Amino acid sequence: MKPHKITLYVYNVGFGDCFLLCFHYQRGGDRYVLIDFGTTAAPKGFSKERGSRLLADIAEDIRIRCGKAGLTAVVATHRHRDHISGFATSKDGKGPGDIIRNLKPKVVIQPWTEDPKAPVDALSPVQDPGRAQAFLQSLQDMQRVAEAIVQAAAPSNRSWLGKELRSRLAFLGEDNLANESAVKNLMTMGLKQYYVYFQSRSGLERLLPGVKVHVLGPPTLRQSDAIRSQRSRDPDEFWHFHRYWGFQARAAEHEMRAVKLFQAETLSVENAPVEMRWFCHRVRAIRGEQLLNIVRELDRQLNNTSLILLFETGGKRLLFPGDAQIENWSYALEKLHEEGKLDLLAGVDLYKVGHHGSLNATPKSLWSLFEKRGGEDKPERLKTVLSTLPGKHGSERTGTEVPRKKLVEALRQESELFSTNAMKVRDGLCKVIEIPL
Amino acid sequence: MRTRRLTIVAEDPSLQVGSGDQRRILTAEVEIPYEELAEGPRGHRVHVIDYDSTSDTIYAPLPAEAYANGQDPFLNPTNETILNNPNFHAQNVYAVVMRTLARFERALGRRVEWSFGGHQIYVAPHAFSDANAFYSDRDRALLFGYFPAAEGNQMIFTCLSHDVIVHEVTHALLDGLRQRYTDPSSPDQAAFHEGFADVVALLSAFSIPEVVRAALESKRGVPQSVSRSLLTKEALRKSVLLGLALQLGSELSGVRGEALRRSVQLRPGVEWLQDPFYCQAHRRGEIFVAAMMNAFVEVLSNGLATLGDVNGKGALDRGRVVQECADTAERLLNICIRAIDYCPPTDLRFGDFLSALITSDQEIVPDDSRYRFRDAIRANFQAFGIAPASGQVASGAWEPPVDESQRLDYTGVHFEALRQHHDEVFRFLWQNRGILKVFPDAYTKVLSVRPCSRVGPDGFILEETVAEYYQVLTLKARELKRLKIEKPANMPEDLEIKLYGGGALIFDEYGHLKYHVRNRIDNRNLQQERLQSLWDSGYFDQGFNSGQRFSALHLARMVRWPLGYAGRG
Structure with a gap:
C-alpha cells in the first residue's frame, strides 16, 4: 500500500510553524501528520481578538480536516514556543492542545533532547549518562537565562532599555521560555513516544505504508563525538559549554533580582557628577546589547536541537528541517556525503525553508545540492514553503533579519516559493498545496 | 620617573597562600607612574567609574585624599576587603591598567594612544552581571562583569583577575597601535x-x-x-x-x-x-x-x-x-x-x-x-609551522626598504617635520611612490607618526620614528581581474569589495628610511587568500558588526555547541 497523493496544509501562524501533511491512500483512507504548531506573533492584519483565538481556530480546523481518522502522528521539531505553543492545554479542556490531544495521535515524535529518560536510560543515544545529564541541564539553563532576561527587561524594571530593544528581548526571550503545558501534553498525548536522532527509526514506519521517513538530525552526543574528534583538540570543550550556561543562568538570575553587590555608599545616576553620567548611559546601552546577544545565542543553540525529517514516497521528497542551523546541517551533510547518500537531498521536491528564512538555516552547501532548483521553465521545479513574519527577528542593519532578503530573493528566482507572509486575512487559515504522486 | 606603589590581587582570588586562619589571597605591590589622582580613581589615562547596570547603582569612590602623596589606602588588605570592598576593586583595575600601559610605553619608548582619540579610558569594574569582560572602542571603555560562583554565595569578580584585566587592556592598547587589525581579514x-x-x-x-x-x-x-x-x-x-x-x-x-x-x-x-x-x-x-x-x-x-x-x-x-x-x-x-x-x-x-x-x-x-x-x-x-614572512631566510629579519641600486628621494622633506607631521610623511611617500611600490590608485592615508626613544637592556638608546600608512581600494568583484586576482567561485560579479594595504615606515635618527614593512594592496596571493577566507566564513552574507567584536569573540571562545559542528555555510 502506498499513497497516491499528498496534501500539505500550510497554516498562517504569523511568526511560527504549523504544517499538516495528509497522505492519501486509495484504500485505508487519509493519514495526517501534524508538524509543529506554535506562534509568537499573530499574522499581519489580524485584530487583537482574532489573534488571541488564532491557535484555537487552527486546532479546530485541523480537527475538522482530520475528521474521524484523527491524527496519525504529531511531530514537534524542537522546544521553541513558536513551534509548540499550540500544544498547550487549558484548565477547561478547551485549549488548542486539548483539541489536538483529542485527535488521539498514534505517535508523538520529538528530538532525543526531549527524552525525559535520556540521562538514565542505558539504551539512549548518549555516550555516558553524566554528559547527557549535563547537556540537558545546559538546555534548561538556557531557558533559565531566557526567563530571567524576560523579567529583567519588563517595563517596570529597566525603563532605560528603550521600547524597541525591550520588545526584541521579549520576543526572543519568550520564544525560549520553558513551555511546561505544551511539553507535558506532548509527552503524554500519543500512544507511543519516539525520541529520534540522525538515522534513527522515525516511529512512522508502520503508520505510513509506502512512505520512507529519514531522520537527518539532530545528531546525538555520541555521533557528534565521532565526527568532532577529527576536529576538536580539546576533550573538555563540552564542559566549557556546560559551565558557561550554568554561570550565565546564575548571572541572569542575579540580573533579574537587581540587588546591590555591596553594603557601601552609593550614588544614583541622575545625581551623579556630570562626567559620570555619559558613561553610565553608555553602559546601560551596552548592557541592553549584551542581553540581546545572549538571548540570540541561546535561541540559536536551541534551534540546533531541531528535528530534520525527509519524507520520501512515490518518487517525491519533502524536507522539513524545523529551525536546524548550520551545526546540525553540517553533521547531516558530512555523514550523508561519507555514506554516498547526498542524492537523498539532491532530489528534494519540496523544502520547508528552515528557521523562517534566516540565512544560517539554509546553508549554501544545502541549497546548492537541490537539483530541482531553477527558473520558471525548469521541469518539476522545486517548491519552497516559508512560514514567516518580517520585522520580528534580527535586523537588516546587522544582516540578521528574518527572513533574510538575499535568501528570499534566491528562493523566488530558483523555486516556486510560497510564503505565509503573502497571505491576506481573507485567504483564511491555511494555504493548500497538492502534491500528486 | 616618579612612581608609586599600589596593592593589587596578584593573580585572582582563587590563588591563596598560607593555611588555616592565616590563609589569604595572594596580593602584590606593583610600581606604576605617579600622578595625583582624582576621585575614581581618575588619572590622566584611566577613569574608573564604578557603575553597575544590573542594580543601576554607582558605588561612591574614595575621596581623592586617600591617594594623596603616594598613599596606598589598601596596604595589606584582608580577604574580606579584597572581596567585598568596591573601592579596592576600583584600585585594582586602575593599577593593573596603568601598569600594563606603562609597560607598553617603556618598551616602545613613547606615549601610547588609545584608538578612540580621547586621553582617558573608562573602566567599569562591576559593569553588569555577566560571565564576560571586554574592551569596547566605540564606548572608550573596559567593562568587567561579575557572576555568582557555582557554589556558595560568593561572587566571581572579573575585575579582580590580573589575567582578565591585562588581556582586555592589551586589546585596547593594540587597537591604539594598529587600528586596522580589527578589520575583517585572514584567520591569522x-x-x-x-x-x-x-x-x-x-x-x-x-x-x-x-x-x-x-x-x-x-x-x-x-x-x-x-x-x-x-x-x-x-x-x-x-x-x-x-x-x-x-x-x-x-x-x-x-x-x-x-x-x-x-x-x-x-x-x-x-x-x-x-x-x-x-x-x-x-x-x-x-x-x-x-x-x-x-x-x-x-x-x-x-x-x-x-x-x-x-x-x-x-x-x-x-x-x-x-x-x-x-x-x-x-x-x-x-x-x-x-x-x-x-x-x-x-x-x-x-x-x-x-x-x-x-x-x-x-x-x-x-x-x-x-x-x-x-x-x-x-x-x-x-x-609550529610559522615561518618568517621576510625573504631573508637565515635571519628572518625584514629586508632593507630598497635595492642598493635605488636611491630614495628626500628632496624637500624636513627631518623635524617628518618626526611629527602626517603630511610630511605623506609627501615622502608620494614622491617615492614608484620606488616604494605604493599603489597610486588607492585612497592612501598616513595613520600615525610616532618618534620613539627606546632603551636597550645595556642602556643603549635607539632613536626612531615610526609612521604607518593605510590604503583602501573599493571595487566590484568583476574588477579584481585588473589586479590579476581571481574572485572566489560563486561570488557575484557586482559584489562590492574592499581591498586593504599599507605599510610601516621606520626612519632612523637621521630621518632616513630603515625599513618599509608592508602588505601591498596589489599583492595577488595575499588578497586572494583573504577574499577566499572571508567568502568561506560567510562575511559577505552576514556583514560585520564591529560594535561588540571583542565581546562576540569571547562568546565564541566560550560557547561551542556540542551537537554536530560548525561547518562552512
Whole structure:
C-alpha cells in the first residue's frame, strides 16, 4: 500500500510553524501528520481578538480536516514556543492542545533532547549518562537565562532599555521560555513516544505504508563525538559549554533580582557628577546589547536541537528541517556525503525553508545540492514553503533579519516559493498545496 | 620617573597562600607612574567609574585624599576587603591598567594612544552581571562583569583577575597601535588580537615574583632550593607554565575558557595551522601563544642553566629562580611589544609578526648571544609551522626598504617635520611612490607618526620614528581581474569589495628610511587568500558588526555547541 497523493496544509501562524501533511491512500483512507504548531506573533492584519483565538481556530480546523481518522502522528521539531505553543492545554479542556490531544495521535515524535529518560536510560543515544545529564541541564539553563532576561527587561524594571530593544528581548526571550503545558501534553498525548536522532527509526514506519521517513538530525552526543574528534583538540570543550550556561543562568538570575553587590555608599545616576553620567548611559546601552546577544545565542543553540525529517514516497521528497542551523546541517551533510547518500537531498521536491528564512538555516552547501532548483521553465521545479513574519527577528542593519532578503530573493528566482507572509486575512487559515504522486 | 606603589590581587582570588586562619589571597605591590589622582580613581589615562547596570547603582569612590602623596589606602588588605570592598576593586583595575600601559610605553619608548582619540579610558569594574569582560572602542571603555560562583554565595569578580584585566587592556592598547587589525581579514589577523593579549597577560603574570613563587609551590610548601632536574625545559613547562594555566582555570574559566591551558599543553607541530579546529579565529591564537610560551620556557631554562648551585648540591636558590623567571618574562614582554611597530598595518599574518619581532629586537639588541631570545623564538615558531614572512631566510629579519641600486628621494622633506607631521610623511611617500611600490590608485592615508626613544637592556638608546600608512581600494568583484586576482567561485560579479594595504615606515635618527614593512594592496596571493577566507566564513552574507567584536569573540571562545559542528555555510 502506498499513497497516491499528498496534501500539505500550510497554516498562517504569523511568526511560527504549523504544517499538516495528509497522505492519501486509495484504500485505508487519509493519514495526517501534524508538524509543529506554535506562534509568537499573530499574522499581519489580524485584530487583537482574532489573534488571541488564532491557535484555537487552527486546532479546530485541523480537527475538522482530520475528521474521524484523527491524527496519525504529531511531530514537534524542537522546544521553541513558536513551534509548540499550540500544544498547550487549558484548565477547561478547551485549549488548542486539548483539541489536538483529542485527535488521539498514534505517535508523538520529538528530538532525543526531549527524552525525559535520556540521562538514565542505558539504551539512549548518549555516550555516558553524566554528559547527557549535563547537556540537558545546559538546555534548561538556557531557558533559565531566557526567563530571567524576560523579567529583567519588563517595563517596570529597566525603563532605560528603550521600547524597541525591550520588545526584541521579549520576543526572543519568550520564544525560549520553558513551555511546561505544551511539553507535558506532548509527552503524554500519543500512544507511543519516539525520541529520534540522525538515522534513527522515525516511529512512522508502520503508520505510513509506502512512505520512507529519514531522520537527518539532530545528531546525538555520541555521533557528534565521532565526527568532532577529527576536529576538536580539546576533550573538555563540552564542559566549557556546560559551565558557561550554568554561570550565565546564575548571572541572569542575579540580573533579574537587581540587588546591590555591596553594603557601601552609593550614588544614583541622575545625581551623579556630570562626567559620570555619559558613561553610565553608555553602559546601560551596552548592557541592553549584551542581553540581546545572549538571548540570540541561546535561541540559536536551541534551534540546533531541531528535528530534520525527509519524507520520501512515490518518487517525491519533502524536507522539513524545523529551525536546524548550520551545526546540525553540517553533521547531516558530512555523514550523508561519507555514506554516498547526498542524492537523498539532491532530489528534494519540496523544502520547508528552515528557521523562517534566516540565512544560517539554509546553508549554501544545502541549497546548492537541490537539483530541482531553477527558473520558471525548469521541469518539476522545486517548491519552497516559508512560514514567516518580517520585522520580528534580527535586523537588516546587522544582516540578521528574518527572513533574510538575499535568501528570499534566491528562493523566488530558483523555486516556486510560497510564503505565509503573502497571505491576506481573507485567504483564511491555511494555504493548500497538492502534491500528486 | 616618579612612581608609586599600589596593592593589587596578584593573580585572582582563587590563588591563596598560607593555611588555616592565616590563609589569604595572594596580593602584590606593583610600581606604576605617579600622578595625583582624582576621585575614581581618575588619572590622566584611566577613569574608573564604578557603575553597575544590573542594580543601576554607582558605588561612591574614595575621596581623592586617600591617594594623596603616594598613599596606598589598601596596604595589606584582608580577604574580606579584597572581596567585598568596591573601592579596592576600583584600585585594582586602575593599577593593573596603568601598569600594563606603562609597560607598553617603556618598551616602545613613547606615549601610547588609545584608538578612540580621547586621553582617558573608562573602566567599569562591576559593569553588569555577566560571565564576560571586554574592551569596547566605540564606548572608550573596559567593562568587567561579575557572576555568582557555582557554589556558595560568593561572587566571581572579573575585575579582580590580573589575567582578565591585562588581556582586555592589551586589546585596547593594540587597537591604539594598529587600528586596522580589527578589520575583517585572514584567520591569522583575527586570531592575533586574542593570542597577543594572552601572551601579554601570561608574561605580565610571570613578571610578578609572588605569582612565580606560588606556581613553584608544591603540596609540601615552598622549597628553599629547586633541584636542577626540575628546571629543564620540559619540567618548567609542566610546573611553571601549566601551574599558572591551571590556577587561571576554575571559576574564571567561565569568562576566559581554558585557552591558556590548551596553549600550554599544545605539542609543537606544523600541522596545527591547517587543522580545521585552529582555523577558527578564537582558537587559532592558541598556536601563537603556544609558540611564544615555549620560547619563554626555552630561554628561561637556558638562563637558569648558567646560574650557580646552592652549596654545590645540584640545586638552585629558589629566590634566584623566581627572579630569573620574572626577568625573562619582562624581557620577552618588551620584545613582543616592540615588535608591533615593525608589523604591517593591515592583514597581519603570524609570519609578519615573527619577522617584525626579530628585526625590532636586532635593532636594539644587536648581540643576542647571552640569552638567545631570537634563536629560541625562531625555533619555536618554526616548530609550529610559522615561518618568517621576510625573504631573508637565515635571519628572518625584514629586508632593507630598497635595492642598493635605488636611491630614495628626500628632496624637500624636513627631518623635524617628518618626526611629527602626517603630511610630511605623506609627501615622502608620494614622491617615492614608484620606488616604494605604493599603489597610486588607492585612497592612501598616513595613520600615525610616532618618534620613539627606546632603551636597550645595556642602556643603549635607539632613536626612531615610526609612521604607518593605510590604503583602501573599493571595487566590484568583476574588477579584481585588473589586479590579476581571481574572485572566489560563486561570488557575484557586482559584489562590492574592499581591498586593504599599507605599510610601516621606520626612519632612523637621521630621518632616513630603515625599513618599509608592508602588505601591498596589489599583492595577488595575499588578497586572494583573504577574499577566499572571508567568502568561506560567510562575511559577505552576514556583514560585520564591529560594535561588540571583542565581546562576540569571547562568546565564541566560550560557547561551542556540542551537537554536530560548525561547518562552512
